[in-house]
Amino acid sequence: MRRIYTNHLLCSGCRACSVACSVVHFGVADDARGAIQILRDPIAGFEYQALCRICEDPECVAACMAVALSIDRETGRVLFDRDRCIGCAMCVMVCPHHAIVPDRRAGKAIICDQCDGREVPACVTACSTGAIEFIEVEEEAGVKR
Amino acid sequence: MKNSLGIMRSRAAIVDLTDGSVRYEDTPPEVVRSYLGGRGLNVAYLHRMLPPDVDPLSPANVLIIGTGALTGTGAPNSGRFNATTKSAETNRLGDANCGGFFAPKLRYSGIDRLIITGRARRPVLLRIEDGRVGIEDARSYWGMDIYEIDTALKRDMGASSEAITIGPAGENLVRFASIMTGVKNAAGRGGTGAVMGSKNLKAIVAAGGGGLDIADPDGLVELNEKLKHYLTDSTIVKVLGRVGTPLLYEVSNYLGTIRTRNSQDSQFEDTLNAEVIHEHVEKMIACHSCVVHCRHRNVYKGEGPEYTTVGLLGANLGISDTADVIRLNNLVNRLGLDCASTGGILSWAIELYQRGIIDDSITGGPIEFGDYDLAVRLINSVATRDGFGDILAESSQAADKLNDPERNYLTAIKGLPQSDPHDCRYIKAFALGIATASRGADHLRSRPTLEVFDLPSELLREIYGADVDRDPTSYLTKEIVVATHENIYSIVDSVGICKFICHGFNSPKLLKYEHFSQLLEKAFGASFSVDELKAIARRIVDLERAFINREGVRRPDDTLPRRYFEEPLPHGVAKGHRVEREKFFEMLDRYYRLRQWDEEGVVPEERVAELVAPWSGEEREAR
Structure with missing residues (x-):
C-alpha cells in the first residue's frame, strides 16, 4: 500500500501541490482549496506541508457530529462522505496537523483522499523538489528506522 | 475573428480613490485576443486611459496591477503580475513584473486586473475578496516598513491573505520606490511604489474567493507535470535552483564586464561569487508554482540577494564583504527601494564627489566607494528623504542638483x-x-x-x-x-x-x-x-x-x-x-x-x- 509522505526540508513553498489538488478535485485553481496546504512564513522562515497524516486514532472522526468521517479499517485512511458534511468545522479545529481545510464557499470540509482513482496523487505529480512522495508504507518504515 | 477565449476570465476593477468609487468590467474579448493579459493588457489600458504629459505623482496618473493570462493556473512559474503606470522615475513608461504569491491570490479572489486612479484623502488599503474591492482605512499601517506591514496584514487580514505593499520609500515618494510583496519580491523598476504612495495607497490585500475555473482539469495537471519534467531536467534550471542568479556575477566578472565603482572599472572581488554567497543562505525557496526555486533565504533575516543586487550594491559601490552586501539587500527590501536604481544613483553621486563635481556642501560630508556604513546611511536617508538623501531620491532627475546636467557619469537610459x-x-x-x-x-x-x-x-x-x-x-x-x-x-x-x-x-x-x-x-x-x-x-x-x-x-x-x-x-x-x-x-x-x-x-x-x-x-x- 502506498501513501503520500512529505518532507518540509525539501519544500520550496511554491504551492503547486495545492493548486493541482484543487484543479483535479473541483475543476478550479485555488490553492486555498487544496487538501494539502503549504504553511509558509517568510519572516519566521519556514515552509511546511499540512495534509492528512492518517492518524491511528483520528480526532477528526471522533469530532464529526454528522458522521461524515469514518475510518477505512483496511487502509487506516479517513474516509469523507461530502454529502453528509454539514460544514461545522469541528474536524478543522481538532486536527492536530492543520490538515483539514474549510471550504467556506461550499460550506464543506476538504480532506485528502489520496487521490483515489489516480495512479499518482495530483500533489505528487505537481511537486518539483521531491518534497512530496507517494511510496510504499513498508518502504517508508524501512527508510525511517 | 473566431471567438475562442474559452472560459478565460479577464475581469477588471477600476478604482477611483478620489471619490471612493469602484467599477467592474470584463475586458472586451477583442482586446483580450489582441493583448492577452499581464503586461500586454496593462499597456493597452494605460495607453487608452492616460492622456500625455500627466505628472506621474498626481492623482491623474493611472496605476494598473494586472495578472498574466496563465497566472494562478499552476502552470510552471505562473505566479506573476505587472505593475504598469507612468513612471515617477522616468516620466515615461513605468512597467515592472513581479513574482511571489500575490498575483495568483488576486485571481483566486475574483479580480484579474486592478486599475487605480485618483488619490485618497488619507492612507488607505484595498481589500479584494469574492470579486469585490473594498477601500479601507490604513492609517495604522502608514510608516511601517515592508517586513512590518507584511506581518501586520497577515495578522489582521488572515494568514492566507497575500498583499502588495509599499514601505517608507514609497510613502516618501522616492522616485525609485518599489511595490513589494512578501519580504523580497519587487515590482522594482520605474518608481511604481512612489506612484502608489502618491495615491495614499499603502497596500492591496487579496483575501480569497471562488478561484479560477479550469476547462480541462486533468489535461492541465498532466501538461504541467510534463513541463515540470522538461524544465527540471534542464541544466540551467538545476543550477539556478541551487545558487540562483548570482551565478551570473562570475560570468560577467570573468568577461571583465561587471560594473564596478560606477562603471569606472569592470572587474571585482571573488567574494561575491555565487558559491561564496551560498555560505550565507539557509534554503532555496520559490514563488508560486515555481519549478526553479531560485530565491535565497539568507541567514540575516531576509531573502536574496539576486545578481542585480550583488552587482549594484556590491561591485558598483565597491563593497566586497559578502555579508555586508546581503545586509544592504535586506535593507533596500525593508525600505521598499529598487536595488538597481539605489546602487546606480549612489555610485553616480560617489563618483561625482570623487571627481570634485560635487562637494561636502551638498553631500554633508565625504562619500566614497567601499564604505558599507556610508551606504547604509545614504540608503536610509534616501528612503526618508533626509538631507542629501532627498536629492538622491530624485534619481536621474537630480542631475542638475548634482552638477551633472548631461548625466555624463550616470549609467542610465531614458532616465x-x-x-x-x-x-x-x-x-x-x-x-x-x-x-x-x-x-x-x-x-x-x-x-x-x-x-x-x-x-x-x-x-x-x-x-x-x-x-x-x-x-x-x-x-x-x-x-x-x-x-x-x-x-x-x-x-x-x-x-x-x-x-x-x-x-x-x-x-x-x-x-x-x-x-x-x-x-x-x-x-x-x-x-x-x-x-x-x-x-x-x-x-x-x-x-x-x-x-x-x-x-x-x-x-x-x-x-x-x-x-x-x-x-x-x-x-x-x-x-x-x-x-x-x-x-x-x-x-x-x-x-x-x-x-x-x-x-x-x-x-x-x-x-x-x-x-x-x-x-x-x-x-x-x-x-
Whole structure:
C-alpha cells in the first residue's frame, strides 16, 4: 500500500501541490482549496506541508457530529462522505496537523483522499523538489528506522 | 475573428480613490485576443486611459496591477503580475513584473486586473475578496516598513491573505520606490511604489474567493507535470535552483564586464561569487508554482540577494564583504527601494564627489566607494528623504542638483538607471537591447543571454529564423536578435510566467510560444495559435513604443550612457571594447526598419490606429 509522505526540508513553498489538488478535485485553481496546504512564513522562515497524516486514532472522526468521517479499517485512511458534511468545522479545529481545510464557499470540509482513482496523487505529480512522495508504507518504515 | 477565449476570465476593477468609487468590467474579448493579459493588457489600458504629459505623482496618473493570462493556473512559474503606470522615475513608461504569491491570490479572489486612479484623502488599503474591492482605512499601517506591514496584514487580514505593499520609500515618494510583496519580491523598476504612495495607497490585500475555473482539469495537471519534467531536467534550471542568479556575477566578472565603482572599472572581488554567497543562505525557496526555486533565504533575516543586487550594491559601490552586501539587500527590501536604481544613483553621486563635481556642501560630508556604513546611511536617508538623501531620491532627475546636467557619469537610459550589473560595452546586442527597452535601461525587456553561449549557426538560424552573426562583439544582425527576444519576453510577461523558464533568456530550450499556446488551451479552452501569439508580441512592443512616443521619446533617447561610447573596458576578455557610435546608430536604424517604425523611432499613425482598434468593438456595444 502506498501513501503520500512529505518532507518540509525539501519544500520550496511554491504551492503547486495545492493548486493541482484543487484543479483535479473541483475543476478550479485555488490553492486555498487544496487538501494539502503549504504553511509558509517568510519572516519566521519556514515552509511546511499540512495534509492528512492518517492518524491511528483520528480526532477528526471522533469530532464529526454528522458522521461524515469514518475510518477505512483496511487502509487506516479517513474516509469523507461530502454529502453528509454539514460544514461545522469541528474536524478543522481538532486536527492536530492543520490538515483539514474549510471550504467556506461550499460550506464543506476538504480532506485528502489520496487521490483515489489516480495512479499518482495530483500533489505528487505537481511537486518539483521531491518534497512530496507517494511510496510504499513498508518502504517508508524501512527508510525511517 | 473566431471567438475562442474559452472560459478565460479577464475581469477588471477600476478604482477611483478620489471619490471612493469602484467599477467592474470584463475586458472586451477583442482586446483580450489582441493583448492577452499581464503586461500586454496593462499597456493597452494605460495607453487608452492616460492622456500625455500627466505628472506621474498626481492623482491623474493611472496605476494598473494586472495578472498574466496563465497566472494562478499552476502552470510552471505562473505566479506573476505587472505593475504598469507612468513612471515617477522616468516620466515615461513605468512597467515592472513581479513574482511571489500575490498575483495568483488576486485571481483566486475574483479580480484579474486592478486599475487605480485618483488619490485618497488619507492612507488607505484595498481589500479584494469574492470579486469585490473594498477601500479601507490604513492609517495604522502608514510608516511601517515592508517586513512590518507584511506581518501586520497577515495578522489582521488572515494568514492566507497575500498583499502588495509599499514601505517608507514609497510613502516618501522616492522616485525609485518599489511595490513589494512578501519580504523580497519587487515590482522594482520605474518608481511604481512612489506612484502608489502618491495615491495614499499603502497596500492591496487579496483575501480569497471562488478561484479560477479550469476547462480541462486533468489535461492541465498532466501538461504541467510534463513541463515540470522538461524544465527540471534542464541544466540551467538545476543550477539556478541551487545558487540562483548570482551565478551570473562570475560570468560577467570573468568577461571583465561587471560594473564596478560606477562603471569606472569592470572587474571585482571573488567574494561575491555565487558559491561564496551560498555560505550565507539557509534554503532555496520559490514563488508560486515555481519549478526553479531560485530565491535565497539568507541567514540575516531576509531573502536574496539576486545578481542585480550583488552587482549594484556590491561591485558598483565597491563593497566586497559578502555579508555586508546581503545586509544592504535586506535593507533596500525593508525600505521598499529598487536595488538597481539605489546602487546606480549612489555610485553616480560617489563618483561625482570623487571627481570634485560635487562637494561636502551638498553631500554633508565625504562619500566614497567601499564604505558599507556610508551606504547604509545614504540608503536610509534616501528612503526618508533626509538631507542629501532627498536629492538622491530624485534619481536621474537630480542631475542638475548634482552638477551633472548631461548625466555624463550616470549609467542610465531614458532616465532609468541600468539594472543589469553587466557592462554593455562588450556584447553589442545587450547594448542595443537596453537602448531600445521601452522602460529605459533595462535588461529584462530583451536580454539575449544566448550571445555568450557560442551556439552553432544552425541552432541560431532555428531560433532567430535568419542567419545571425555568432560574434557577440559584432554589430551586424543584432537587431534581429534583440527584436526576437523582446517579442517572446512580452508574451511571457503577458501570460504571467517567469523569464527563467522562457526560451532564450538563459537557455536555447525551455518554454516557447507553442508551450504557452498549449497551456492556454488546457487551462481555459482558449485557442491562441503560435502565429497569433507572435502577432500579440509585436502589438505589445509597438503599443509600448507608441505610449513613450506620445510622451516625447524619439531617436535621441535610444542611446547609451556616454561612457559606453567613449571609454574602452579595462579588463578581461572584454578589455579594449567599447561601443562605436556610428555602428551603434546604424544598428539602431536597422532595428527601426525591422520594427517598421520611422527613422525617428516613431510608430506610424496607421499602425497606432490598428493597435487601438480592438477597443472600438466595445464602444459600439456601449453605444
